[in-house]
Amino acid sequence: MLTRTFGAVCAITLAACAAFSSGPASADEDGFSQGEGGSHGRPVKVMIISMFGPEGQVWLDRLGPWRDIPVDGLSPDYPAVHCNRQDVCVMTTGMGHTNAAASIMALTFSPRFDLRRTYFMVAGIAGIDPQQGTVGSAAWAKYLVDFGIQWEIDGREIPSGWNTGYLGINTKSPSEKPPLDYRTEVFQLNTQLADTAFALSRNVALADNAQAQAARAKYSYAPANRPPTVIQCDTLAGDTWWSGTLLGQRARDWTKTLTDGKGVYCTTQQEDNATYEALKRAAAVHKVDLNRVAVVRSGSDFDRPYDGQTSADNLINYAAQGGFTIALENLYRSGNPLVQDIATHWGEWRDGVPKR
Numbered sequence: 001m002l003t004r005t006f007g008a009v010c011a012i013t014l015a016a017c018a019a020f021s022s023g024p025a026s027a028d029e030d031g032f033s034q035g036e037g038g039s040h041g042r043p044v045k046v047m048i049i050s051m052f053g054p055e056g057q058v059w060l061d062r063l064g065p066w067r068d069i070p071v072d073g074l075s076p077d078y079p080a081v082h083c084n085r086q087d088v089c090v091m092t093t094g095m096g097h098t099n100a101a102a103s104i105m106a107l108t109f110s111p112r113f114d115l116r117r118t119y120f121m122v123a124g125i126a127g128i129d130p131q132q133g134t135v136g137s138a139a140w141a142k143y144l145v146d147f148g149i150q151w152e153i154d155g156r157e158i159p160s161g162w163n164t165g166y167l168g169i170n171t172k173s174p175s176e177k178p179p180l181d182y183r184t185e186v187f188q189l190n191t192q193l194a195d196t197a198f199a200l201s202r203n204v205a206l207a208d209n210a211q212a213q214a215a216r217a218k219y220s221y222a223p224a225n226r227p228p229t230v231i232q233c234d235t236l237a238g239d240t241w242w243s244g245t246l247l248g249q250r251a252r253d254w255t256k257t258l259t260d261g262k263g264v265y266c267t268t269q270q271e272d273n274a275t276y277e278a279l280k281r282a283a284a285v286h287k288v289d290l291n292r293v294a295v296v297r298s299g300s301d302f303d304r305p306y307d308g309q310t311s312a313d314n315l316i317n318y319a320a321q322g323g324f325t326i327a328l329e330n331l332y333r334s335g336n337p338l339v340q341d342i343a344t345h346w347g348e349w350r351d352g353v354p355k356r
Contacts, residue, residue, distance in 0.1 A: 040114035042069070043089040045346055047107075048113065049122045051100065051271050053078070057091040058332040059123075063088060064341075069113075073106025075099055081107065086343040089113075093271065096239050097148075100271035101278045108282035115282070116135035117350060119193075119292040119342050122275055123335045125327040126235065128299030129248060130219050130306075132266035135212045135323030136228030138298040138334035139235070140198045144187040145255050146273040147238035164250045168257070174250075178258050184277045191290045193353045194232065197294050200337035201230045207329040211322025218306040222223050228326070230297070233266030234259070235297050237273040243315035246270050248304040267297040291352065296335050300327035331341040 050056035056078070060066065066082040075094035083089040093103035108115060126139075131137055153165040168178025178185065204320070206228045219225045236251050255265035272295055282288045300323040305314040341349070348354040 001012070019351045021051065022332075028269060033345055040116070040307030041110070041112045042083070043087060043114045044083065044089050044118045045349075046089070046119045046342050047081075047118050047337070048090045048339065049104070049124075049275060050090065050092045051093060051269075052095050054328055055124050055331065056082075056090050058328050059090045061284050062332065062336075063090075066090075071106055071110045071112060073110070074103050078103075080253055087337055088343050093275070096270050097237070097274040101274040104275050104278035105281065108279065115288045116286065117292075118288065119294065119338075119349070120132065120288070121197075121335055121338065122272055122295040122297075123331045124269060124271070124299040125300040125324070125331070126267035126269040127193060127243075127301055127303035128268075129233075129252070129266045130221070130302050130304065132223065132233050132264065133231050133299050134216055134224050134226060134228055135299050135301060135321050136206055136208055136326040136330055137223070137231055138201070138206065138228070138296055138330045139231045139233050139267050140194050140201075140334075141233070141235040141267070141272075141295040141297065142189050142191055142194045143234040143255070144189065144276055144291070144295065145234060145236045145258050145263065145265070145271045146182075146185050147236045147251060147254060147268070148240065149182050149185050149244070150254070161288050164246065164253075166250050166254070174253070175257065177260075180258075184273050186263075187273065187276045187280075188259075189293055189295060190353065192355075193294050196353055196356065197296070197335075197338045198230065198232050199356075200341055201334045203336065204230060204333050206230070206333055207326040209326055211320075212326055213322075215302075215321040215323070218309070219302075220307060224302065224306075228330060234263040235267040235269060235272055235295060236265055237269055240251050241315070242268070243304060244311040245304045247311075251303070267299065268303050269297055272297075289334075294338065296331065298327040298330045298334065300324045 020249045068080040070080045078092035081091045150166045158165045160251040164174050164237045167174045216225045252265045255263045283290045301321045
């Protein structure tokens with residue numbers, strides 16, 4: 001189930017920060033790097049990519065003070081990138097494939113930044129497979145899979161012998177791997193970076209609350225009914241929010257099919273393939289390095305119901321699971337060890353992911 005928060009909370013924008021003027025590529029009296037770094041713009045060590053206001057806010061509340069850098073072409077709801085003295089920046093794309101792609105293209109082709117050595121960390125909330133994690137769990141991905149690029153047959157007219165109405169485009173059955181004509185159906189992230197991020201965060205204490213604990217207790221199996229942890233498994237993108245045991249099984253199967261059996265589905269969201277494709281376009285003209293992209297998604301609700309619950313109830317009443325606030329908090333707790341390691345040990349990270 002693709003997950004966001006209550007409509008009122010969705011309207012929250014990033015906290016207002018004082019605007020600063022741009023200047024030469026040097027540190028000012030406050031310790032900030034100035035807005036333009038020579039012909040390539042302001043250098044950035046880490047760019048944290050959030051998708052809507054509350055995801056960005058968990059970083060803005062902790063890692064400031066911030067300098068606002070407006071960028072032409074960003075979402076009108078989030079028109080500036082926020083950067084601190086560590087050369088760590090936070091941007092918010094807006095929700096969904098379209099907003100993500102447009103905002104990342106605007107960022108990467110802006111003359112205001114030098115992103116050639118930047119590490120990008122997508123950090124957002126998501127639905128989660130109860131067989132892989134639980135509400136509050138934070139998952140580092142190695143594969144990004146697009147759930148939306150499929151053929152679909154009306155569920156009331158599924159052919160005899162098929163277990164789903166979904167199949168790959170230009171295939172003959174649900175289990176056949178498609179020819180990947182779109183070239184955005186699946187991406188593999190840098191395994192070394194994903195493993196390093198996981199190693200840095202695997203033992204952090206994650207936030208929890210009583211409401212989430214009560215929601216977990218309704219599931220009869222682990223890890224759904226256990227406390228949240230930092231895990232490694234893969235993420236599925238699609239703009240259609242969904243809920244259901246059968247759809248969830250298709251998500252598992254589709255991930256296996258597109259990754260040749262190597263990927264393990266666990267989180268569902270809207271943006272990550274679009275974000276990566278935009279970064280890939282920028283990498284093609286040497287503006288970013290695709291080996292420096294990490295993705296962490298935290299579970300704000302389950303993608304399928306517990307035994308005895310309907311899929312409709314699981315979807316419509318997702319907020320009752322209590323995962324939203326702890327998922328946001330756990331983005332910071334799981335992601336910040338990587339951010340700080342890069343920022344404080346830049347000599348080790350500057351030329352690529354260190355071998356440790």
